[in-house]
Amino acid sequence: MERNLILVEEYCTNCSVETSFIDSLEELGLIEVIEMERQRFIDDAFVPDLEKFTAWHYDLDISPAGIDTIHQLLQRMESMQHEIDDLKRRLRFFD
Template identity: 45%
Template sequence: MQTELIIVSEYCHKCHIEPSFIDLLQEGGLIEVRTEEGERYLLLSQLPDVERYSRMYYDLSINMEGIDAIHHILERMDMMRRELHSLRNQLRIYRREGIAEDW
């Protein structure tokens, strides 16, 4: 399986963002930048995140610390959503087996 890569400089040029913003995201651990043969690349799979972060930064004037905090809150919410889904599935199983009839 080959991972699709996007050249950072081309992406930044087309989206009108500074390459230094990509550096900030990488330094903050929010994205991964790969370097191959002297060229820097973004993973195609992380483009939605980069776009979300760039809207926060450029359109909403949220600094990197704010973006990092929002990122962690959204990760936590997603984890809680998955846990809630799992617990509801377990409850359905118990109800079918007659164990949790009163719930």
């Protein structure tokens, strides 16, 4: 599968995002930055999450640590919703 990479500096310029914000997200493990030939890239698979994190940070003034916490909680909620859906399907089987 082919990777589409976006230059970090280009993304930051186009979206009015500070590179330090990208660095913070990378340090927290929320996105992955790939370094090749002295340039840093973001896999386009991370762009939807990155856009969401950017909005939370710049529009809602949420810190990167807060973004990490919210992201983890949303992942847990999604996992629990899948589990609830699975349990409902199993319960219907016995009705």
